Amino acid sequence: MAPGTTGTTGTIGDSEFDRDTAISANGPGGGYDAHLHPGWTVFGALNGGYLLALLARALRDALPHPDPFTVTAHYLSASRPGPAAIRVEPLRTGRSLSTGQARLLQRAEDGTETERVRVLAAYGDLAALPDDVRTIATPPPLPPYEECRGLLDPGPAMAVPVPELVHRLDYRLDPATTGWMTGRPSGRGEIRAWYGLADGRAPDPLSLLLAVDSLPPTAFEYGVTGVVPTVELTAHIRHRPAPGPLRILKTSRNLAGGYMEEDAEVWDSRDRLVAQSRQLARPSL
Known part of the structure; x- marks a missing residue:
């Protein structure tokens, strides 16, 4: 799919992403039911960005403001495909911002519940923000x-396997940041890519939460080939993205003591910085 069409053909609300992040209220008190879909897994565990978007959808339903401004998630244990419960607690409502927390839980066969993710978020209205921009950031x-290059393109044999998540996405990686794909990582800790959803769904604030955590990890360019689970992730949504392809820059400057930070910037087709994130991750060294 060419960059002029990525993210422009799909209808929001009628896409794979929307179906697989659907929630249903299970009564008063901020409770929701969800089904975690196996299509968004990375070697058996659900992707952190997918889970972030799912919880953000529940928070949007429970809070009076429409858009996530800042969302911080702590990933407490690996989430697996199957039924899940979400419990939302509104904490504060103001004129321009509302704040709430959400918990994702899954039940084991013996009936015990395990908390998988806990999120604290502030919501507002992106359409109400002023147009003034003062920045030194560039796409x-x-x-x-x-x-x-896409991970599913024919070419030299990949040095790492392709997770199921990749089939849900349409991204193309800058060749300068793909040395890890053939066992020759650059050591620079940087990934750059064109990005969209595979079914062409247009980007929106919820899908930006997926975007900040669904490219290959920058740890691969440090020579790490194992899984890189997220410990904590904070995302800031800055604008409602324009239709069209997104561009993503992910960087890491420090992998030490078994942990690494990873920063992401997401730019829309109008050259606006629409999302930023930072996470702490623990590569399998």
Whole structure:
């Protein structure tokens, strides 16, 4: 799919992403039921960005403001495909911001519940923000879409396996950041890519929460080939993205003591910085 069409053909509300992050209220008191879909897994565990979007959908339903401004998640244990419960607690409602927390839980066969993720978030209205922008940030330099490589493209054998999540996405990686794909990592801790959802769904604030955590981890360019589970992730949504392809820059400057930070910037087709994130992750060294 060319960059002029990525993210422009799908209808919000009628896409795989929306179906697989659907929730249903299970009565008064902020409780919701969900089903965690196996299509968003990374070697058996659900992707952190997918879970963040799912919990953000429940918070949006429970809070009076429509858009996530800042969402912080602590990943307490690995989430697996299957039924899940979400419990939302509104904490404060103001004129411009409302705050709430949400917990994702799964029940074992013996009936015990395990908390998987806990989120604290502030919501507002992105459409009500002023247009003033003062920034030194610039979009990441990327070759044309057709000169970048997808993980499912034919080519040299991959040095790492492809997770199920990749089939849900349409992204093309800058060749300068794909040395890890053939066992020759650059050591720079950087990943750059064109990005969209595979079914062409247009981006929105909820899908941006998926975007900040669904590219290959920057740890791969440090020579790490195992899984890189997230410990904590904070995302800031800055604008409602324009239709069209997104560009993502992910960087890490420090992998030490078995942990690493990873920063992400997401830019829309109008060259606006629409989302930022930082996470602490623990690579399997």
